[in-house]
Amino acid sequence: MEYSSEETMLTFKRRVNFITTAYLPFVFSLTGTQMMCPMFSFHFFPIKTTSSALKGAIQLGIGYTVGNLTSKPDRDVLMQDFYVVESVFLPSEGSNLTPAHHYPDFRFKTYAPLAFRYFRDLFGIKPDDYLYSLVNEPLIELTNPGASGSLFYLTSDDEFIIKTVQHKEAKFLQRLLPGYYMNLNQNPRTLLPKFYGLYCIQSGGINIRLVVMNNVLPRSVKMHYKYDLKGSTYKRRASRKEREKSCPTYKDLDFQDMHEEGLYFDTETYNNLMKTLQRDCRVLESFKIMDYSLLLGVHVLDQSHREGGEPGQAGGDGRRPVGQRVLYSTAMESIQGDGKAAEALTTDDTMGGIPAKTHKEEKLLIFLGIIDILQSYRFIKKLEHSWKALVYDGDTVSVHRPGFYASRFLKFMSTRVFRKTQRKFARFIFATRESKQPSC
Amino acid sequence: MEYSSEETMLTFKRRVNFITTAYLPFVFSLTGTQMMCPMFSFHFFPIKTTSSALKGAIQLGIGYTVGNLTSKPDRDVLMQDFYVVESVFLPSEGSNLTPAHHYPDFRFKTYAPLAFRYFRDLFGIKPDDYLYSLVNEPLIELTNPGASGSLFYLTSDDEFIIKTVQHKEAKFLQRLLPGYYMNLNQNPRTLLPKFYGLYCIQSGGINIRLVVMNNVLPRSVKMHYKYDLKGSTYKRRASRKEREKSCPTYKDLDFQDMHEEGLYFDTETYNNLMKTLQRDCRVLESFKIMDYSLLLGVHVLDQSHREGGEPGQAGGDGRRPVGQRVLYSTAMESIQGDGKAAEALTTDDTMGGIPAKTHKEEKLLIFLGIIDILQSYRFIKKLEHSWKALVYDGDTVSVHRPGFYASRFLKFMSTRVFRKTQRKFARFIFATRESKQPSC
Numbered sequence: 059m060e061y062s063s064e065e066t067m068l069t070f071k072r073r074v075n076f077i078t079t080a081y082l083p084f085v086f087s088l089t090g091t092q093m094m095c096p097m098f099s100f101h102f103f104p105i106k107t108t109s110s111a112l113k114g115a116i117q118l119g120i121g122y123t124v125g126n127l128t129s130k131p132d133r134d135v136l137m138q139d140f141y142v143v144e145s146v147f148l149p150s151e152g153s154n155l156t157p158a159h160h161y162p163d164f165r166f167k168t169y170a171p172l173a174f175r176y177f178r179d180l181f182g183i184k185p186d187d188y189l190y191s192l193v194n195e196p197l198i199e200l201t202n203p204g205a206s207g208s209l210f211y212l213t214s215d216d217e218f219i220i221k222t223v224q225h226k227e228a229k230f231l232q233r234l235l236p237g238y239y240m241n242l243n244q245n246p247r248t249l250l251p252k253f254y255g256l257y258c259i260q261s262g263g264i265n266i267r268l269v270v271m272n273n274v275l276p277r278s279v280k281m282h283y284k285y286d287l288k289g290s291t292y293k294r295r296a297s298r299k300e301r302e303k304s305c306p307t308y309k310d311l312d313f314q315d316m317h318e319e320g321l322y323f324d325t326e327t328y329n330n331l332m333k334t335l336q337r338d339c340r341v342l343e344s345f346k347i348m349d350y351s352l353l354l355g356v357h358v359l360d361q362s363h364r365e366g367g368e369p370g371q372a373g374g375d376g377r378r379p380v381g382q383r384v385l386y387s388t389a390m391e392s393i394q395g396d397g398k399a400a401e402a403l404t405t406d407d408t409m410g411g412i413p414a415k416t417h418k419e420e421k422l423l424i425f426l427g428i429i430d431i432l433q434s435y436r437f438i439k440k441l442e443h444s445w446k447a448l449v450y451d452g453d454t455v456s457v458h459r460p461g462f463y464a465s466r467f468l469k470f471m472s473t474r475v476f477r478k479t480q481r482k483f484a485r486f487i488f489a490t491r492e493s494k495q496p497s498c
Numbered sequence: 499m500e501y502s503s504e505e506t507m508l509t510f511k512r513r514v515n516f517i518t519t520a521y522l523p524f525v526f527s528l529t530g531t532q533m534m535c536p537m538f539s540f541h542f543f544p545i546k547t548t549s550s551a552l553k554g555a556i557q558l559g560i561g562y563t564v565g566n567l568t569s570k571p572d573r574d575v576l577m578q579d580f581y582v583v584e585s586v587f588l589p590s591e592g593s594n595l596t597p598a599h600h601y602p603d604f605r606f607k608t609y610a611p612l613a614f615r616y617f618r619d620l621f622g623i624k625p626d627d628y629l630y631s632l633v634n635e636p637l638i639e640l641t642n643p644g645a646s647g648s649l650f651y652l653t654s655d656d657e658f659i660i661k662t663v664q665h666k667e668a669k670f671l672q673r674l675l676p677g678y679y680m681n682l683n684q685n686p687r688t689l690l691p692k693f694y695g696l697y698c699i700q701s702g703g704i705n706i707r708l709v710v711m712n713n714v715l716p717r718s719v720k721m722h723y724k725y726d727l728k729g730s731t732y733k734r735r736a737s738r739k740e741r742e743k744s745c746p747t748y749k750d751l752d753f754q755d756m757h758e759e760g761l762y763f764d765t766e767t768y769n770n771l772m773k774t775l776q777r778d779c780r781v782l783e784s785f786k787i788m789d790y791s792l793l794l795g796v797h798v799l800d801q802s803h804r805e806g807g808e809p810g811q812a813g814g815d816g817r818r819p820v821g822q823r824v825l826y827s828t829a830m831e832s833i834q835g836d837g838k839a840a841e842a843l844t845t846d847d848t849m850g851g852i853p854a855k856t857h858k859e860e861k862l863l864i865f866l867g868i869i870d871i872l873q874s875y876r877f878i879k880k881l882e883h884s885w886k887a888l889v890y891d892g893d894t895v896s897v898h899r900p901g902f903y904a905s906r907f908l909k910f911m912s913t914r915v916f917r918k919t920q921r922k923f924a925r926f927i928f929a930t931r932e933s934k935q936p937s938c
Contacts, residue, residue, distance in 0.1 A: 134684045134777055136784040137677030176684075236676060237577030243683050244574045244616075337574055344576040 111161050113197045113211065115148075115259050116220060116268060118159055119166030121193040122146060123257070127175055128185055135176040140235045144168045164261035169232060174255050177239060181252055181272075181387065188254070191217050192270070198277075201303075216276045218254065221269050227432040228267040231256055234345060234432075241341045247330075249352075249392050249428045250338050272387035274353050274427035279409050280362060281305060281355035281425070285313050288351050289463075289470030313354075313475065319417035320477040321356070321424060327412060328478035330393040335471055338428055339464040347431050348463040352471060355425035357411060389425045415479070551601050553637045553651060555588075555699050556660060556708065558599055559606030561633040562586060563697070567615055568625055575616040580675045584608045604701035609672060614695050617679060621692055621712075621827065628694070631655050632710070638717075641743075656716045658694065661709050667872040668707040671696055674785060674872075681781045687770075689792075689832050689868045690778050712827035714793050714867035719849050720802060721745060721795035721865070725753050728791050729903075729910030753794075753915065759857035760917040761796070761864060767852060768918035770833040775911055778868055779904040787871050788903040792911060795865035797851060829865045855919070 123144065145167045152158030168174075178188055195214035211220040223231070231253065242248065255270040275281055284307045288294060294310035308316065323331065342350060388395075388410020411423030563584065585607045592598030608614075618628055635654035651660040663671070671693065682688060695710040715721055724747045728734060734750035748756065763771065775792075782790060828835075828850020851863030 134681055134780070136781065137680060138784050236680065240577060240676065240680065240683075241574055243680075340574070341576065344578050 109199055109209070112209075112259070112266065113199075114159065114161055115164050115166070115261070116197065116211070116257075117193045118148060118157070118161075119146075119164075119168075119257060119259060120255070120270075121189065122148065122156055122166065123168040123171060124185055124189050124193075127171055130172070133172075135173050137236065139172040140170050140232065142170055142172065144171050162261055164259055167258040167260065169228070169256040169258070170235060173235060173239075174253070177242070177252075178254050180239075180242065180246075181254070183254065188218075191215050192220075212273060212277065216273055216278055219271045219273045221271060223267050223269055223432060225265070225267065228256060228258070228269075230432050231269065237345065238341070241337075245337055247334050247393055247395065248338055249334055249389075249426060250341065251427065251429060251431060252387050272427070274389075274429065275355040275425050276409055279355070279357050279411065279423065279425065280365075282358045282361055283316065283354075283356040284308065285310075285354040285356075286351045286429075287313060287354060287470070287475060288349070289467035310470070317356075317416070317475075320473075320475055321422065322415045322417065322477050322479045323412070325478050327393070327414075328476060331412070331476060332468075332472055334393045335428075335468060339468055342428075342431060343460045343464040346460045348460050349433055350431045350467075351429050352467075352475075353427055353429045354475070357423040357425070359421040359423060361420075389427070392427070549639055549649070552649075552699070552706065553639075554599065554601055555604050555606070555701070556637065556651070556697075557633045558588060558597070558601075559586075559604075559608075559697060559699060560695070560710075561629065562588065562596055562606065563608040563611060564625055564629045564633075567611055570612070573612075575613050577676065579612045580610050580672065582610055582612065584611050602701055604699055607698040607700065609668070609696040609698070610675060613675060613679075614693070617682070617692075618694050620679075620682065620686075621694070623694065628658075631657050632660075652713060652717065656713055656718055659711045659713045661711060663707050663709055663872060665705070665707065668696060668698070668709075670872050671709065677785065678781070681777075685777055687774050687833055687835065688778055689774055689829075689866060690781065691867065691869060691871060692827050712867070714829075714869065715795040715865050716849055719795075719797050719851065719863065719865065720805075722798045722801055723756065723794075723796040724748065725750075725794040725796075726791045726869075727753060727794060727910070727915060728789070729907035750910070757796075757856070757915075760913075760915055761862065762855045762857065762917050762919045763852070765918050767833070767854075768916060771852070771916060772908075772912055774833045775868075775908060779908055782868075782871060783900045783904040786900045788900050789873055790871045790907075791869050792907075792915075793867055793869045794915070797863040797865070799861040799863060801860075829867070832867070 123146070126146075145165060146156065147153070147163070147165050148156045148159065149163045150159055150161060175185070178185075191213045197211040197213060197220065200210040200212055200219075209222045212218070213220075235253075238250075238253075242250075252272040253269055254272070255268075257268045257270075259266045259268070275284070284305060286307050287310050289310065291311055291314075294312075296306055296308045296312055300306045300308075342348075389412050390408065390410050393412065408423055411425050414422040414424045416422065563586070566586075585605060586596065587593070587603070587605050588596045588599065589603045590599055590601060615625070618625075631653045637651040637653060637660065640650040640652055640659075649662045652658070653660075675693075678690075678693075682690075692712040693709055694712070695708075697708045697710075699706045699708070715724070724745060726747050727750050729750065731750055731754075734752075736746055736748045736752055740746045740748075782788075829852050830848065830850050833852065848863055851865050854862040854864045856862065
């Protein structure tokens with residue numbers, strides 16, 4: 059089903075608007091054709107078809123806005139910088155300021171450009187590196203790991219996730235920024251999402267809002283288990299459809315079945331992890347945020363060796379060039395770094411994962427981060443569900459008041475998921491490395 | 499004129515309220531008598547009489563609130579902490595929580611206690627030191643240096659100023675805090691006022707709001723000249739009444755007469771000073787703040803020697819115990835320190851002042867800070883005056899739009915007030931010291 063260019067723009071917009079609102083969570087009406095004249099196409103399942111156009115527009119837009127920023131002198135970030143929105147029109151034929159391109163005309167908006175530049179700097183990300191990661195290499199589309207209807211793109215170097223967000227989520231992030239980064243300034247150790255940019259692409263009457271964030275689960279490390287944990291037990295089991303995937307995302311009840319004894323850390327690591335989670339949950343509670351999850355990836359080192367891989371190249375898909383280091387946010391850095399020097403805490407052995415063990419002494423690498431913190435507005439919509447859940451089990455409702463949510467989340471993580479052992483783990487990764495060296 | 503205790507409380511409150519609103523900028527209706535039963539007195543010039551009672555209530559209140567804070571665990575400051583107001587009632591007969599005292603019952607409110615604790619920590623002020631400075635030694639009342647009608651108290655160690663502020667100023671400070679301290683976090687070098695606490699004393703239907711700030715002009719150093727500079731020339735000359743004082747505060751036109759050639763700094767110091775002023779003015783402009791002043795104290799070293807003093811004990815009034823160091827904010831530290839280590843940049847020679855010279859090579863120490871940043875709401879009241887001034891001289895109106903105000907302020911400071919010389923001043927203070935040593 060295609061609409062030719064003879065169809066009037068107005069009719070097209072109406073159709074697209076209707077369908078995006080009523081049916082699809084996201085439609086981007088740009089094609090990847092080589093035509094310089096705008097040509098709109100539409101499919102009932104347009105994500106595959108239009109995704110390359112969206113990727114192109116993202117890269118053009120970010121390339122323009124980050125490049126443009128370099129000409130602005132470095133200065134202190136002011137409160138008002140959080141509320142600035144910069145906008146540029148990128149016609150396909152190009153302009154004095156923007157290059158020609160093969161997509162329909164679009165407008166690219168950058169939210170709080172100076173504030174986000176400051177935050178990227180706070181996280182040790184240089185403008186050139188940000189540009190290179192996002193613009194110079196192809197973006198990889200991920201299958202949607204959640205039920206949010208968002209699209210996810212990963213940069214080729216595994217560092218950044220681009221996620222489409224709804225209007226309300228983008229607004230909420232804008233409102234959140236001053237206080238959120240006030241906390242980041244005090245506490246660079248955090249498992250909260252690290253937001254590096256907020257953008258909007260406008261074309262054909264449609265707005266697509268995007269956040270750039272840190273990537274919690276590197277693709278170059280095979281995750282033998284993947285969990286989305288909330289500390290609730292009500293309906294917290296992966297669906298049959300999810301289980302059929304090659305790498306399903308399991309939930310709380312699945313975790314309890316699969317890792318009944320939890321995951322063991324040495325005392326120092328356990329304490330750092332818990333302290334970080336506590337501080338993060340306090341921030342989330344202060345913003346009345348709930349319904350967030352801990353995204354948890356478990357890499358089983360022994361299993362990986364049996365499969366012939368190693369963490370630095372594990373999964374064996376060769377996406378990350380061999381020898382490339384993790385540059386920015388890692389799990390290890392998030393709980394005991396200073397926010398900037400991920401490299402110092404990251405070896406090629408661990409790829410930034412946190413050493414852990416099962417109760418059977420199996421060696422693990424743990425990757426984790428708190429996700430989905432922008433959806434608190436859903437609370438109202440979920441009230442009915444919540445009420446039913448309350449009747450079903452007053453203590454295990456996933457959506458509850460923020461203080462209760464935070465303390466239940468923390469209790470679950472500190473007792474059921476993560477446990478401490480008295481033994482030091484410091485050498486076990488290196489032991490692994492040594493055991494591999496003779497084969498070199 | 500006194501009201502006995504037989505007069506009903508209601509009548510008294512009405513009278514006091516009427517007079518405070520209509521006539522006096524501030525009345526505090528507590529007496530310093532030893533009576534345990536509240537006894538109200540009132541005078542047309544009550545400041546002297548009631549001031550000791552106010553000082554007592556300040557010290558009791560701050561003593562209680564800071565002591566109370568020590569029991570609260572240290573944690574990250576959250577956005578919501580800026581909006582917290584803690585309140586305690588201190589009856590004269592004492593309570594479980596508060597000591598008995600010799601003043602009428604009063605309520606003491608502490609604004610944003612955790613946020614201010616964090617900021618005091620940011621400035622390197624330990625709770626015990628803050629308590630000691632404010633509570634354990636007598637407060638010294640200063641004659642009002644401005645036209646604001648505020649009362650000023652100085653702590654005995656010269657470190658802190660307590661200033662009474664109007665309701666709107668306190669509100670404005672509360673609103674300002676998140677963004678203001680966002681900037682302080684990025685930029686500890688600042689000549690903006692450093693706010694260490696905001697309090698309110700309620701008694702007999704009257705609210706007295708107080709801010710605790712850094713002291714710009716140490717009393718232990720004799721200021722041979724003192725200026726309040728705005729970068730405007732319209733009506734910027736000290737009044738005859740002001741000139742008759744022993745240490746008048748002069749204004750812009752006076753400065754131009756008295757220091758026609760300006761004050762000379764070595765290049766590095768000049769650049770640091772200008773950079774600090776520029777960043778500060780950008781923050782003020784971003785908050786639409788105008789009408790602020792640079793408070794500037796000039797200590798002439800040669801003159802001081804002729805008078806037989808030296809900076810560390812100069813003025814000869816012996817208020818600061820000999821040998822006591824400046825602990826916190828100093829002028830020197832404000833332009834080239836890290837916000838915490840005033841001691842490292844402060845010697846007994848300079849008492850934190852910035853070395854400078856006149857064009858005649860007279861050696862100076864400069865003390866300075868930006869003051870009166872909370873009064874921007876006055877703008878509306880001053881519109882009429884401003885309009886007249888505009889007619890008189892379009893370019894020299896003291897009250898103007900914030901961007902214009904900031905750039906005129908900066909231009910005046912960078913060209914008329916402060917100038918740079920190529921010569922290094924590094925040794926001249928020590929030379930002074932050496933020249934004095936033979937007499938020891």
